[in-house]
Amino acid sequence: MLTTATLLVLAFAIIAGSAHARDLSPREKKDAAVQFLKSLESKDSKALKYVDPAKYIQHNLHVEDGPPGVRKLLASLPGDTKVDVVRTFADGDFVVIHTDYNFFGPKVGFDVFRFENGKIVEHWDNLEAKCQRPNASGRTQIDGPTEIKDLDKTEANKVLLKEYFEVVVIGGHRDRASRFRDKFHQHNCFGEDNKSGAQATSGPFAKPGFVYKVNKVHMVLGEGNFVLVVNEGMFDNKPSIFYDLYRVENDMIVEHWDVIEEIPPIDQWKNKNGKV
Numbered sequence: 001m002l003t004t005a006t007l008l009v010l011a012f013a014i015i016a017g018s019a020h021a022r023d024l025s026p027r028e029k030k031d032a033a034v035q036f037l038k039s040l041e042s043k044d045s046k047a048l049k050y051v052d053p054a055k056y057i058q059h060n061l062h063v064e065d066g067p068p069g070v071r072k073l074l075a076s077l078p079g080d081t082k083v084d085v086v087r088t089f090a091d092g093d094f095v096v097i098h099t100d101y102n103f104f105g106p107k108v109g110f111d112v113f114r115f116e117n118g119k120i121v122e123h124w125d126n127l128e129a130k131c132q133r134p135n136a137s138g139r140t141q142i143d144g145p146t147e148i149k150d151l152d153k154t155e156a157n158k159v160l161l162k163e164y165f166e167v168v169v170i171g172g173h174r175d176r177a178s179r180f181r182d183k184f185h186q187h188n189c190f191g192e193d194n195k196s197g198a199q200a201t202s203g204p205f206a207k208p209g210f211v212y213k214v215n216k217v218h219m220v221l222g223e224g225n226f227v228l229v230v231n232e233g234m235f236d237n238k239p240s241i242f243y244d245l246y247r248v249e250n251d252m253i254v255e256h257w258d259v260i261e262e263i264p265p266i267d268q269w270k271n272k273n274g275k276v
Helices: 004-022 026-043 047-050 064-074 151-169 174-179
Strands: 081-090 094-102 106-117 119-129 181-186 212-223 224-235 239-248 252-264
Touching: 026 047, 026 064, 026 081, 026 094, 026 119, 047 064, 047 181, 081 212, 094 212, 106 224, 106 252, 119 239, 119 252, 151 174, 151 212, 151 224, 151 239, 151 252, 174 181
Parallel strands: 181 252
Antiparallel strands: 081 094, 094 106, 106 119, 212 224, 224 239, 239 252
């Protein structure tokens, strides 16, 4: 007969083993997140198998919380919805996806998924309309390199971007920007190469009284040469969330993509989780 102590040991072993079995590799997390996003196109509710049925925290303020909110979203999508994944990378429990959407109109977006025990438990995103034409440097919101390189520099590149935001973007020390960037490719609709948002002079940036200001960084996620900085502030005098993706090479920023989305009034929120 098994003793109580032996039964406890076996129980803990089973629990630990099952938890380990549910864990996913970075590649598997990327694949699961991509398949989940592609379900927006296929309308296949089977993709909900990637979601924790007991815990799914939704930060898209236009979608209700939990798996029921996802089901309602799938049911409401138009037949021409398209999801073309451009870039994907993983950072621990997080997966970042840069996507070309036809989602109630042509859009570009970033989605961030957080995993626990092999299931998606949290989702953030930022969406904006696609530009009608390339920017002044001939670049679009999604073109450019996609290959992940320099995996051994992941943490160093994340530290570089944290410092860049602390010193230049939030700190306002523009005279120190050359420490972080010199010549770089700019994909913002109204930007041009080698100029940051603070230096842009077309589109909304040209409006009298225009305000662009970052107040806080919420997340810095990266893999190799790609780093995403999720931050909050004001854009065109409206509270907004900024998703800024950077490509780093030889300890310098060499490319930038972004998506900017206004935070809707709280009385329009369909969940209480906030945008970030």
